[in-house]
Amino acid sequence: MVSGKSFDLSMLWTIEGQFQFVLAPKMKSDVIIDDIAYQWPKFTNTVTVSGPGVQRSPFGKFNSNAEPNVMSIICSYQRCPDVDGMCMAAFQPVGHCCSICGSMITFRGTGINFDALSERLRRFQTESAFVHIFHLDVSLLRIDHDEIIPQYQIVVLGPSSAAFDQRVYFETLQEVVEVLYNTYEYTNEMSLFDLKKTYSKDLHGFGIVDAIIVLFFLCVISAIIFGIAMTIRQYHADPRVRQLFLESSAIHALTVRWQSNKREEDQLELLSSEIDDAVLTSDEEHSPVIVSFVFSSL
Structure with a gap:
């Protein structure tokens, strides 16, 4: 352990010490001995150098x-x-x-x-x-x-x-x-x-994390818009995609109607949902859109 005056005498008075420790102008005074300029600290307890064997608090x-x-x-x-x-x-x-x-x-x-x-x-x-x-x-x-x-x-x-x-x-x-x-x-x-x-x-209530979150949501929204645009483009350019949409809409357009018959047979009809109740009374005019299944009662 080297501290205080012992540090000044054993370190700063040597040429090595003069090169190893550089003191700021306001913290040193220049001393000339045998035509050699030395830097001298103004404070008595300038530095403490502790080794591994020194007991620390x-x-x-x-x-x-x-x-x-x-x-x-x-x-x-x-x-x-x-x-x-x-x-x-x-x-x-x-x-x-x-x-x-x-x-x-x-x-x-x-x-x-x-x-x-x-x-x-x-x-x-x-x-x-x-x-x-x-x-x-x-x-x-x-x-x-x-x-x-x-x-x-x-x-x-x-x-x-x-x-x-x-x-x-x-x-x-x-x-x-x-x-x-x-x-x-x-x-x-x-x-x-x-x-x-x-x-x-x-300062402005908007930090780095906020910017990252906003950027993330902008990327997600951009990806969704891009996906929708690509789907619309394929719908107009690819007949198979249009056929897929038409088949899906046709399935959702069907309704089920039970029709009771005076005979001992019940009739199940799959009808287009675009046909209203008034048209359903005309069997001959709209027969192409009606698929009937006949069930016999036991």
Whole structure:
């Protein structure tokens, strides 16, 4: 473990250290020794390098870069994009220089294992369909100053140039909450779990998912119209198709009529539905459209 003054003496005073670590102009002072210019940090605790053998806190550690005086220097080198034309209710998470369009949860709890949750979130990023399709990023950060009950922040963020869709970030954050619940360790000791969700909103109420749904229905309607057009074309061009329609309409045009005879025989007639009851009284005039079956009564 190298930190503070030992880092300055063992790393920054070497030529290798001068090339490996480049400090921003507002965070360094130039020192010339034996006609050689060195960069010297203005802060005493600039960086901490931890190896695998160092014992880490299971609750995570606050990142000193999120301190207001350090963040103001870091953010002075960053130009923030205009998010007013991308979403409504943009927010600025801890550790971010700019307001973003996305989703976020903040929570407190004594049953959080920071490393285990970080590993679960990394696994979630490799398995989630929304994360892959929309190129989202999920970040975890402890945002309190070593308080008794730690406070954490999880941010879901996408590319700054991509169109914003609040349903994508809402669904992704819901999956993140499930990962959090599955990782949370309930203990017999007193614990507090206070979760707050923050969402940006669509600017025009029409997002990427809406566009995909509309496109799908347009394709379905186009396919139906195309099928109807092809059927009408075949009806006019192919006699076999017309014959098929005519045979189907002829079958539906037949009606069944029982006619009682004075003799001991009943008569079943298949009649065209176009013949009304008045015409049915004339047997000789419409005999070609009548098919009769005679049944003898027992």
